[in-house]
Amino acid sequence: xxxxxxxxxxxxxxxxxxxxxxxxxxxxxxxxxxxxxxxxxxxxxxxxxxxxxxxxxxxxxxxxxxxxxxxxxxxxxxxxxxxxxxxxxxxxxxxxxxxxxxxxxxxxxxxxxxxxxxxxxxxxxxxxxxxxxxxxxxxxxxxxx
Numbered sequence: 001x002x003x004x005x006x007x008x009x010x011x012x013x014x015x016x017x018x019x020x021x022x023x024x025x026x027x028x029x030x031x032x033x034x035x036x037x038x039x040x041x042x043x044x045x046x047x048x049x050x051x052x053x054x055x056x057x058x059x060x061x062x063x064x065x066x067x068x069x070x071x072x073x074x075x076x077x078x079x080x081x082x083x084x085x086x087x088x089x090x091x092x093x094x095x096x097x098x099x100x101x102x103x104x105x106x107x108x109x110x111x112x113x114x115x116x117x118x119x120x121x122x123x124x125x126x127x128x129x130x131x132x133x134x135x136x137x138x139x140x141x142x143x144x145x
Contacts, residue, residue, distance in 0.1 A: 006030035012074040014081050072096045
């Protein structure tokens, strides 16, 4: 099956404060599904023999459709932009992309700050703080929510 969905996608979409738990739950879901599959596979092969592979092929085709229709693109997007990508009320990917473009056009400074990394630095560490950008994103999402 597709390991990018339970292993990589959660790591790309969850904000830093929830990334470890979100990725862990994705792997837990995969582990439960994989455990059931491995447990039932001998029984399924005994009953269906090579026809079992048709089931696997069908599930993979269905998975392609589900990922295409429900999973917004994460390539070349910052974590701050992922909050905007998931701000749509619709579950459909194409609606989420339309909403993302609208929010991106309405808030060019926010997107530019996230992409350029021009965030304020912390007084103690000197490392960039993302709180200002995350706060602006939450205000934008609250305004459109």
